[in-house]
Amino acid sequence: MWTSAGQVADLGMLLARTDPDVPKHQGISYFALDMHQPGIEVRPLKEMTGRALFNEVFITDARATADAVIGGLNNGWAVANTTLAYERSGLGAGGGSAAGGAATPGTVAGDLERRAGDFVRGGSQRRPAGPGAMLGASEKVLTELARANGMIADPTVRQDLVRLHVLNQIARFMNLRQKALRSTGGDIPGLGNMAKLSMSEILRLSRDLGLRILGPYGTLHAYSPDERKRLEEATRMPMAAMVTELALFTQGPSIYGGTDEIQHNILGERVLGLPKEPSNDRSTPFKDLARNR
Ligand SMILES: Cc1cc2nc3c(=O)[nH]c(=O)nc-3n(C[C@H](O)[C@H](O)[C@H](O)COP(=O)(O)OP(=O)(O)OC[C@H]3O[C@@H](n4cnc5c(N)ncnc54)[C@H](O)[C@@H]3O)c2cc1C
Structure with a gap:
């Protein structure tokens, strides 16, 4: 369930329990799974974004x-x-999203045959912008939208646009700081977790602000490029579909x-x-843990 990009994957990450006699975190192995073999069936799930x-x-x-075990037998949790x-x-x-980038890796999507320039702004092969595209652009898109429909005069909208700007800047600086530290072998524990939490916060603010504007x-909401075009013409808001897509995503x-x-x-x-949260998970063999049979 929930296998992002499974429909375009050459290899899957398969975590399998390989030793039920040890506590649950210790008995898992991590395999690279060939997705192009009999017995693998991928069924795409339609999301509410369309x-x-x-x-x-x-x-x-x-x-x-x-020989497809990565990191050693029973070491999959690490x-x-x-x-x-x-x-x-x-x-x-x-x-943004695991499957939302401009170019898709692997042999299935066929992007390996294309030139890098095809995927940058204006490139001939560029796909319609997905929710991933809006992630980094929400501040600019929402400001333009608010300017276009007069909502920019609303002080609460202005306040939230500035809040969005500040959150985006903090996220950018955290990212630069992490990169600088990594390049010298350092690290800030938990920075990746904070970065992800801050992205969730930025998205929620973008959704709420976007829908208010x-x-x-x-x-x-437009579910196809055709509908998107018609919606934008009818509302005279060229970025309306991007905002509703982000809100649903x-x-x-x-x-x-x-x-x-x-x-x-x-x-x-x-x-x-x-x-730590109280639990007996870390000391009890997996096979002895209470679970549905
Ligand atoms: C769009 C999408 C794409 C995804 N893509 C992938 C993918 O490519 N590969 C993959 O492996 N998985 C993928 N997932 C699955 C995702 O990793 C899980 O849904 C996620 O980790 C949450 O686990 P769960 O669904 O079992 O929720 P649960 O663990 O059942 O959580 C249910 C609720 O309880 C809360 N909760 C659970 N444990 C605790 C705790 N200890 N303390 C406090 N609160 C707790 C949770 O925060 C949540 O609100 C995807 C999910 C989505 C929605």
């Missing part, structure tokens, strides 16, 4: 070979934490890559050293 960025993936008698930390700081740095037009990012609550828990427990 796009299908993620999928259900059914795995029936498929094979993951021993590897997963590394890939999750990478995903979180990437999202916080404006990466759009007013009743915010209830209209905003619920996702504070869930994927670990929910906001989980980021808070990680910061509390691993960075601030607060007491």
Whole structure:
């Protein structure tokens, strides 16, 4: 369930329980799974934005070979934490959604055959902007929209536009700081988690502010490029569809890559050293944990 970009993947990340006799975090292995083999069925799921960025993936008698284990047998939790930390700081740095970038990696989407220039602004192969595009641009788009429909005179709208600007600047500086530190071998514990939390906050503010600026037009959404064109003509708001798309998409990012609550828990427990949540998970063999049979 929820496999972002599964429909265009050559390889999947498969976390499988390989030892039920040890506590649950210790008995998982991380495999690179060949997605082009019999027994892998990918079913795209349509989201309320109208796009299908993620999928259900059914795995029936498929094979993951021993030489495809990454990071050693039963060490998958550590590897997963590394890939999750990478995903979180990437999202916080404006990466948006795992499947939302301009160019799609892998052989399925066919982007490897194209030139890099095709994916930059104005390139001939550029796809219609998705929610990912709006992530970094919301401040500019919303300011232009508010100017165009007169909402810019509303002091509460101005205040929230400035708040959005400040949050975006802080996120940008956090990202630069992390990059500078990484280049000298340093790190700030928890910065990736904070970056992801701040992205969720920026998105929620962009959604609420965007819908206020759009007013009743915010209830209209375009599900195809054709509808988008007609909506923009009817409302005379060229960016209306981008705003409603962002508003419908905003619920996702504070869930994927670990929910906001989980980021808070990680910061509390691993960075601030607060007491861990009470649990027997860490000492009891996985097979002895209470669960649905
Ligand atoms: C758009 C989208 C794309 C996704 N793409 C992928 C993908 O590509 N690959 C992948 O593996 N997964 C993907 N996911 C799944 C995602 O990682 C999980 O949905 C997410 O980690 C939350 O887990 P869950 O759904 O099991 O929620 P649960 O863990 O059941 O959480 C339910 C609620 O309880 C809260 N909660 C849970 N535990 C605690 C706790 N200890 N303390 C406080 N609150 C808690 C949560 O914050 C949440 O509000 C995607 C999800 C979405 C929405």
